[in-house]
Amino acid sequence: MNIDPKHTAFGRHETFPLRYAWLTKGYRAVTERPDIFAQPDRAMVKLGVGRNMVSAILYWLQAARLLDYADGEATPTTLGQVILGDEGDRFLEDEATLWVLHWLIASNSRLATGFYWFFNRFALPRFREDELRAGLTDFVARELRIERSASTLKSDTSTLLRMYAPGDPTEPGRGEDHLDTPMSQLRLVEQTGQGREFLSLRSPRPFLPPLALHVALAECFADDRQGRPAIPVRDLLYGRDDGAAPGAVFRLSEDGLMTALNRVMRTWPGCYELRDTAGVHQLYRVRDVASPEAILEDYYRQDAAA
Structure with a gap:
């Protein structure tokens, strides 16, 4: 928001x-x-x-x-x-x-x-x-x-x-x-x-559950005023347009954010890709990402079945 x-x-x-x-x-x-x-x-x-x-x-x-x-x-x-x-x-x-x-x-x-x-x-x-x-x-x-x-x-x-x-x-x-x-x-x-x-330090935080970052990313893309298919990694780290930044909220260092993004991409393949575009490192939404509610519902369903 x-x-x-x-x-x-x-x-x-x-x-x-x-x-x-x-x-x-x-x-x-x-x-x-x-x-x-x-x-x-x-x-x-x-x-x-x-x-x-x-x-x-x-x-x-x-x-x-x-x-x-x-x-x-x-x-x-x-x-x-x-x-x-x-x-x-x-x-x-x-x-x-x-x-x-x-x-x-x-x-x-x-x-x-x-x-x-x-x-x-x-x-x-x-x-x-x-x-x-x-x-x-x-x-x-x-x-x-x-x-x-x-x-x-x-x-x-x-x-x-x-x-x-x-x-x-x-x-x-x-x-x-x-x-x-x-x-x-x-x-x-x-x-x-x-x-x-x-x-309150930024650090790698390897224990951050991929689910939390996936939910945050889904909201970031949904809240983007221009509906852009990509968000610069720097914006995810520090924020833009007064919006919340996952890297800041989870107190992630730059390396920690990159590691966490890769964990999300491995856990939910086909949702996101990291690309360099015109010298800017960006996270692309490859396909429509499910809503935070759908992401959580699927997570709890799989957890119950495990």
Whole structure:
């Protein structure tokens, strides 16, 4: 999704990082009663959490693009049905699903703007929390040209770090989040142990599941405004037209991205080709690539049959 200053969202997670059981619980509750989130007291009992956590669960289901919510009713998206339905990975047991969910959140500029900014636009590989907050504040003021309170932006940076950086169990407020948030497993952000410094480095990441990159590539081609059959590898690495970049979202080095692309091409032969055109290294869509929903549905079907 390309970023649009008129459609942004900050701080709607109520300062709660995504937790393991939330997506499954929230999705199941919605399939049983679509208006459950319009009745906070009923939702608190059904989900077994407090009022603010109810709001956070609804937010994360929307940020991960698993649910649409309008006029007091929630509707599972096709992605939601594929991932959290009976034939999917409703308990998030497959690590590939976590990487896909990470992409869905970090590329969602409308509902997870701070997360989108961090993974696609923030350039410092080593930083302190105050530097992260200053960077987001500057982006909102100078590029988006909108006003957001300092406390709202602070809640986004704090929640992002607690969600992605493995926590120190001895540090108040971080250990519990680390144990219960799936995104810390991906190790995309790490705490250095030197005070409040963090690292978010590009690296080869040989453990990145090809499925996650295939889903991201399918979205990149589908979102291309001009419908071009090829995307320069540099754009996949760093982004273009304010769109999300798989290389940035997955924190891949250039060599890591090339290796990951080759793994995707071996796993799904006939979908993509790497070519040099007029001196530009590009990834070509050889034939119409299936939608992310179809890719995931086929993956889970094969996994169940294995």
